[in-house]
Amino acid sequence: MIAPGGTGRRAFLLGAAGVLAASACAAEKAERPLARPVPLQVPPGSPLEPLGALVLDGAEPAFRGLSGLRLDDALRLTAVSDLGHWMSARLVLQEGRPVGLEDLRSGPLRDGAGQPLGRGWAGDAEALARLPDGTWLVAFERWHRIRAYADLDGPASYVPAPPGLERAPRNGGLESLAVLADGRWLLITEMLAPPEAPDLRLGWLGRPDAWMEVAYRPAEGLHPVDAAPLPDGGALVLERRFSLLGGFTGRLARLSPGALAGARPGTVLEGETLLALAPPLPTDNYEGVGTARLGGRTLVALVSDDNENPLQRAWLLLFLLADD
Secondary structure (H helix, E strand, O other), X not given: OOXXXXXXXXXXXXXXXXXXXXXXXXXXXXHOOOEEEEOOOOOOOOOEEEEEEEEEOOOOHHHOOEEEEEEOOOOEEEEEEOOOEEEEEEEEEEOOEEEEEEEEEEEEOEOOOOOEOOOOOOOXXXXXXXXXXXXXXXXXXXXXXXXXXXXXXXXXXXXXXXXXXXXXXXXXXXXXXXXXXXXXXXXXXXXXXXXXXXXXXXXXXXXXXXXXXXXXXXXXXXXXXXXXXXXOOOEEEEEEEXXXXXXXXXXXXXXXXHHHHOOOOOOEEEOEEEEXXXXXXXXXXXXXXXXXXXXOEEEEEEEEOOOOOOOOOOEEEEEEEOOO
16 A cells, blocks of 8 residues: 555655756766877888877767768867768867867758758768868768758758769768868769779869869778878878778878879879878777868878777877878
């Protein structure tokens, strides 16, 4: 038998317990850092000087599925996710070393009507760049296209895609997008090869309605997954490979200013290896590269996609380009 008023007391106690549990979870989240610093070493011979790494909080939804990356000179990094989201946070350095992130912002990417994109076919965002006027460019695969955003939390605008992009494999489309120092756009597909050259990847230089078709030669067995501009007019290209036996490997390659400036229709671009993504570096699914200027030198950031897999991590690696 329940004494009179017992039901009300039980409801009150259960409700109070729920409030306390929710408050405890909120407090734990507020106290938990967004990222944890880790020392970083590079393989011998690399012209990249390691600054350190951050392991991003795996419980934070904004850090899941990160793909394209952009880093600005104010140390704000922005990324898009193949889950149809964007995130932005400020990188915190102490004595030149990364120690954390702050001022996290995130939200869904949207369509032309301002409605959130669905996960999957419509929302598979893979590359991110920014025009000098502040407009964001986002490249998507599965439904292969480029969209422009005045604000990443606002509606998208149509961007004419280069001819031939629609032929890309469903999961091998436009993963590399960079706005070069001279204003041209560099686009490279992950797995679309010219019919006569299966070891190359189709790409374009130029702007909407003024595209010039080029090709890119990745290292054997690797696929280009992101690109970032360099202040001298060159560019960095991030490449990746996955195998069941070897796991994730990759490299960071540099395209010279001369190669990009002198490109003509049909030119095959080929990069110089700057960094092998192999031990002693943490190995994972690196899908984003960004660059910025820091103290007169070029800062290089790499971010990995955790694939929503508890065995993987979202890593942020920081380097200085030593031969800048």
